[in-house]
Amino acid sequence: MNNTSPTVIDIIAGARPNFMKIAPIIRALDERKVAGGRLRYRLIHTGQHYDSRMSADFFEQLDIPMPDINLDVGSGTQAEQTAAIMTRYERLLLDHPSSLCLVVGDVTSTMACAIAAQKLRVPVAHVEAGIRSGDWGMPEEINRMVTDSITNWFFTTSETANDNLRRAGVEDDRLFFVGNTMIDTLLAHMDRLRPPPFWDEYGLLPGSYFVVTLHRPSNVDAGSSFARLLRAIGEGTRSLPTIFPVHPRTRKTLEAIEDLPANLVFVEPQPYLEFNYLVRHAKAVITDSGGITEETTVMGVPCMTLRDTTERPETVSIGTNEILGTNPANLSRALDRLFAAGWKKGGIPELWDGRTGERIVAALEELFPS
Structure with a gap:
């Protein structure tokens, strides 16, 4: 015993x-x-x-x-x-x-x-x-x-x-x-991913919309620079629906901005299965999150990171991610490139x-x- x-x-x-x-x-x-x-x-x-x-x-x-x-x-x-x-x-x-x-x-x-x-x-x-x-x-x-x-x-x-x-x-x-382990969770639930309730309401189709997540202070705390970034997103995505689950800190700044792009769709933060369904079927993701760049890499979805640095360089050197900085002009050029020539295919990091x-x-x- x-x-x-x-x-x-x-x-x-x-x-x-x-x-x-x-x-x-x-x-x-x-x-x-x-x-x-x-x-x-x-x-x-x-x-x-x-x-x-x-x-x-x-x-x-x-x-x-x-x-x-x-x-x-x-x-x-x-x-x-x-x-x-x-x-x-x-x-x-x-x-x-x-x-x-x-x-x-x-x-x-x-x-x-x-x-x-x-x-x-x-x-x-x-x-x-x-x-x-x-x-x-x-x-x-x-x-x-x-x-x-x-x-x-x-x-x-x-x-x-x-x-x-x-x-x-x-x-x-x-x-x-x-x-x-984030990828363990993603792969374990890939077959269970499901569309959010607003999927049909906004006429979303695979490959015909964007997903945006922004929450870092450098991007969202100053209303004027945040507004310029949102305009660049609205113009660069060429009228395609752009789903933006809004972080609480982001919403405070957002409420003070006028004349938001018409194709931006602001929704509540989504549960895991619904959010990753959106990511999996998006034309591309625009984000300042680190974890999302790992998930887009594994799902083969183009990812544009609005930061100057990353703690996950393998998502750039191996995966589908690119670091664009916070200048809206860089984002506009990247979106033009996405529509004109597509995006790098990327691969999946070891283990x-x-x-x-x-x-x-x-x-x-x-x-x-x-």
């Missing part, structure tokens, strides 16, 4: 993209448990982002169990959220210790829980470690750098990320090149194959043997 106690892993999620990244890890852990594995987990939602769409329907769409614990930190400045997450997670660990803190991505919760865990001598594993934009003006870049500076084990999406970590002094025996969650759990079983 095996009398050893199971190893308990805290899986941390604080924002919507985190849940897409942890779903394959949870699925792999559940499968190993059925097969007799000793690893167990607590799913901890920090409550960093409250989203009415992150309801039971969202968890059901991604096959994620409801969180075991919700720290309910709510909104606030980044410093306020960091302090609240650290305080509440520290109390949880003091009352109910775990064997490992597993964090994903680069949100405030990622950094805050890693710090709290290390101070209580709970080791940290970081999924999506080592990615860098080089832009310290992005809060996410600070979160990545701080988290990786105190991480024990690094699960990476690319050899570029590995090289970034090696340059920072990380030894190879702490690096695990496993692939991309973006839908089995990343399995590789992470296999590595964890080696790190925490019975």
Whole structure:
């Protein structure tokens, strides 16, 4: 009889993209448990982002169990959220210790829980470690750098990320090149993607509309520059319907802009299955998000990123993404090129194959043997 106690892993999620990244890890852990594995987990939602769409329907769409614990930190400045997450997670660990803190991505919760865990001598594993934009003006870049500076084990999406970590002094025996859990989730649900309710209302047809997502302060906080960008999108997409799920911070600026292009269709943020259906069938995507560039790469959809840098260079060097900066003229030229000559075909980066969650759990079983 095996009398050893199971190893308990805290899986941390604080924002919507985190849940897409942890779903394959949870699925792999559940499968190993059925097969007799000793690893167990607590799913901890920090409550960093409250989203009415992150309801039971969202968890059901991604096959994620409801969180075991919700720290309910709510909104606030980044410093306020960091302090609240650290305080509440520290109390949880003091009352109910775990064997490992597993964090994903680069949100405030990622950094805050890693710090709290290390101070209580709970080791940290970081999924999506080592990615860098080089832009310290992005809060996410600070979160990545701080988290990786105190991480024990690094699960990476690319050899570029590995090289970034090696340059920072990380030894190879702490690096695990496993692939991309976001792509695991996408591939697992590809056959379940479904059109949003407004698909027929706006007469959408595959390849005959665009998708836009913009939320970064450099693009949306200043009304005048945001208006110029929207006009460039409206003109460059040549009257084709352009679906724009509006982030809450974007809506505040949008409400003050007059004479918006007629072909821009503003909708609420979409659930996972509906949003990725839109992306999969779009003529192209215009975005300032990093994660979407990974999904467009795998789906072979042209992607135009309105940023000066990217922490996911493989989506450019291998995939369908191009970095255009924030000058509307660059976007106009790129859209002209799309209509005139098409777009690069792109390919899929190494190990973006839908089995990343399995590789992470296999590595964890080696790190925490019975």
